[in-house]
Amino acid sequence: MISEWQNHKTQLRGYVSQRIDDDSAVDDILQEVYIKASGNLHQLKSRGSLKSWLYRIAHNTIMDFYRERQQFESLPDDLMAEELDTGKEAREELAQCLGPLIDELPEKYAKPLRLAELEGISQQRIAEQLGLSLSGAKSRIQRGRVKFRQQMMACCDFEVGQGGITGYTPKDAKHRKKCKSP
DSSP states (O other): OHHHHHHHHHHHHHHHHHHOSOHHHHHHHHHHHHHHHHHTGGGOSOGGGHHHHHHHHHHHHHHHHHHHHOOOOOOOTTHHHHHHHHHHHHHHHHHHHHHHHHHTSOHHHHHHHIIIIISOOOHHHHHHHHTOOHHHHHHHHHHHHHHHHHHHHHHEEEEEETTEEEEEEESSHHHHHHHTOO
């Protein structure tokens, strides 16, 4: 590999230096290309394609160099706090809707779902409390979640941000009244 690398190093240097304006970065990129090529030589299909393979590695390394160098404008420190506060209000309002939506489910799904999600009871204890097998309790909770999700999507349009649900709008008067949304 070393002798073949020496054959292509000068051409690769020219290729990289045409695309990078920092001479010290050119040497760093060449070194990275050599390390990547040496470490992945087993992936090379035939020695005849070594030159194009080295150029592909060089190209990708140059792209990585520019991605790392991109300048981003820093955001205000309080921006995340504002978004979290907004999301908290929406989640608290939405929590008021959860009880009535769960109540609309068939009882065999509503009760285990309420115990698991609102009261935080373990699935094993739910199974014991309801006289079900553990797999039966898990199944009812899972089916309850699916039915509950369908109800939520039918009643409201949701805004989702990095912290989860940041806002919602009830779709009809029935849910608008229950959720006390604007």
